[in-house]
Amino acid sequence: MAQKPAIPKGTRDFSPIEMAKRNFIFDTIKSVFLKYGYQPIETPAMENLSTLMGKYGEEGDKLLFKILNSGDFLSKVNDQVLTEKNSIKTTTQISEKGLRYDLTVPFARFVVQHQNDITFPFKRYQIQPVWRADRPQKGRYREFYQCDVDVVGSDSLMNEVELIQIVDDVYKSLNINVVVKLNNRKILTGIAEIIGEADKIVDITVAIDKLDKIGLDKVNEELRQKNLSENAIEKLQPIIKLEGTNAEKIHTLKTVLAQSETGLKGVDEVEKVFEYLSTLDVTTEVELDLTLARGLNYYTGAIFEVKALDVQIGSITGGGRYDDLTGIFGLKDVSGVGISFGADRIYDVMNTLDLYPKESIVSTQLLFINFGEKEALYSLKSLQKVRAAGIKAELYPDAAKMKKQMNYANKKEISFVAMAGEDEINAGKITLKNMTTGDQQLVTIEEAIEIIK
RNA sequence: GUGGUUGUAGCUCAGUUGGUUAGAGCGCCGGAUUGUGGUUCCGGAGGUCGCCGGUUCGAGACCGGUCUUCCACCCCA
Numbered sequence: 001m002a003q004k005p006a007i008p009k010g011t012r013d014f015s016p017i018e019m020a021k022r023n024f025i026f027d028t029i030k031s032v033f034l035k036y037g038y039q040p041i042e043t044p045a046m047e048n049l050s051t052l053m054g055k056y057g058e059e060g061d062k063l064l065f066k067i068l069n070s071g072d073f074l075s076k077v078n079d080q081v082l083t084e085k086n087s088i089k090t091t092t093q094i095s096e097k098g099l100r101y102d103l104t105v106p107f108a109r110f111v112v113q114h115q116n117d118i119t120f121p122f123k124r125y126q127i128q129p130v131w132r133a134d135r136p137q138k139g140r141y142r143e144f145y146q147c148d149v150d151v152v153g154s155d156s157l158m159n160e161v162e163l164i165q166i167v168d169d170v171y172k173s174l175n176i177n178v179v180v181k182l183n184n185r186k187i188l189t190g191i192a193e194i195i196g197e198a199d200k201i202v203d204i205t206v207a208i209d210k211l212d213k214i215g216l217d218k219v220n221e222e223l224r225q226k227n228l229s230e231n232a233i234e235k236l237q238p239i240i241k242l243e244g245t246n247a248e249k250i251h252t253l254k255t256v257l258a259q260s261e262t263g264l265k266g267v268d269e270v271e272k273v274f275e276y277l278s279t280l281d282v283t284t285e286v287e288l289d290l291t292l293a294r295g296l297n298y299y300t301g302a303i304f305e306v307k308a309l310d311v312q313i314g315s316i317t318g319g320g321r322y323d324d325l326t327g328i329f330g331l332k333d334v335s336g337v338g339i340s341f342g343a344d345r346i347y348d349v350m351n352t353l354d355l356y357p358k359e360s361i362v363s364t365q366l367l368f369i370n371f372g373e374k375e376a377l378y379s380l381k382s383l384q385k386v387r388a389a390g391i392k393a394e395l396y397p398d399a400a401k402m403k404k405q406m407n408y409a410n411k412k413e414i415s416f417v418a419m420a421g422e423d424e425i426n427a428g429k430i431t432l433k434n435m436t437t438g439d440q441q442l443v444t445i446e447e448a449i450e451i452i453k
Numbered sequence: 454g455u456g457g458u459u460g461u462a463g464c465u466c467a468g469u470u471g472g473u474u475a476g477a478g479c480g481c482c483g484g485a486u487u488g489u490g491g492u493u494c495c496g497g498a499g500g501u502c503g504c505c506g507g508u509u510c511g512a513g514a515c516c517g518g519u520c521u522u523c524c525a526c527c528c529c530a
Contacts, residue, residue, distance in 0.1 A: 063529095102530090137523075
């Protein structure tokens with residue numbers, strides 16, 4: 001046991017069956033993206049640390065996997081930094097590359113770098129792994145795939161609506177029941193404005209989020225602990241207690257945020273999105289949720305999050321609008337909005353609910369039994385016709401015992417087995433056996449193809 | 454990053470207050486059955502008890518460290 005090789009914490013191997021399942025998810029997501037006019041791009045696994053650092057907050061910087069410089073990197077570090085044992089300072093001298101932490105920042109970099117070749121609005125999708133030095137847990141890995149769709153260079157709320165349609169489309173295709181939570185950074189800013197505590201938005205949303213768990217009194221207590229004034233807490237009450245339908249929430253917000261221009265703008269945006277959605281055939285529930293404060297550092301408008309209804313796991317999709325993401329790389333006034341599907345969590349959800357359509361995981365459909373060299377050659381010729389017809393088929397490579405070959409078919413869940421011995425060869429046919437029913441019949445290759453199809 | 458949890462055969466797990474040669478089921482391999490699988494019966498292989506160190510006459514069991522698993526917090530997909 002101990003001598004066995006292992007893989008790093010938080011990473012996984014995927015077997016053929018697991019790959020079939022994962023590919024079903026990727027293929028489904030990809031086909032939806034294409035259907036809405038998004039084009040694929042890929043970026044390298046590693047980026048310059050200068051591209052990555054400082055984009056995800058100070059916590060995020062700690063979660064970046066850094067790549068050691070090549071060569072005798074320590075010899076170039078100055079002695080003072082080395083004796084100080086300051087990790088951050090040392091890191092900048094021994095590492096200049098890191099593994100990507102998400103797909104959004106590399107995409108922003110891509111847009112800036114290729115701005116002259118890009119036609120805006122630019123709709124792209126990107127399905128690649130990302131790495132985070134997080135502590136692993138259920139549904140939390142150190143290497144996992146994100147499936148991002150973003151559109152940059154358009155301020156239209158139509159994009160937000162389209163993204164929700166995509167979410168609806170993907171999860172319907174995958175047969176997962178979800179709820180979309182929608183918020184708007186401008187509303188949060190507005191709330192902070194009217195209560196005069198602009199820098200405490202995060203504390204406020206975190207506290208409000210606990211309402212169901214700990215009750216109103218405890219929430220207010222927590223707000224006091226965060227040094228919010230009584231006056232501010234007083235003004236916050238209608239927002240904490242906000243409930244009802246989306247329309248009711250919007251109505252209340254309009255009153256509460258009457259004095260905040262930004263806040264009203266946010267409410268207006270949310271209202272429009274709901275208005276557009278109501279005219280479309282989107283059956284997934286979309287709920288206005290003010291406690292959604294994800295990615296506050298760079299979202300400026302809509303904030304999305306998708307949760308699975310039947311499995312308790314973190315959010316399986318998230319995203320939002322960022323007005324100025326490319327700004328950090330020197331390209332101003334390019335607004336973008338996008339979402340990221342967490343393929344690995346979707347995979348976990350699909351597994352616990354066993355939602356894979358049976359046909360999505362079949363590999364070989366037809367196995368030819370090997371009776372010896374002469375018979376195998378006959379089978380090989382038949383295989384060409386079968387494969388030309390688009391049927392996944394193979395010949396057992398060795399003239400092993402029948403039992404062993406049949407067993408192989410069982411293990412691989414191959415649905416048909418073909419036998420071609422002397423009699424069949426003389427007749428120019430094969431014996432086709434249905435492995436599910438056990439029935440078998442003497443047929444021509446053409447007939448066999450029809451049966452299998 | 455903080456607190457907890459887990460590790461024994463390929464898999465799921467037993468293993469008495471520390472005591473001879475560490476077990477079961479499933480799976481795997483072979484045979485009964487030389488062109489017919491899933492069932493049944495018979496036989497077989499497979500373990501430095503996560504790793505390193507300590508206590509002890511003696512450790513799978515106790516202690517320390519370390520790695521790993523899973524969980525809560527944080528954060529997130």
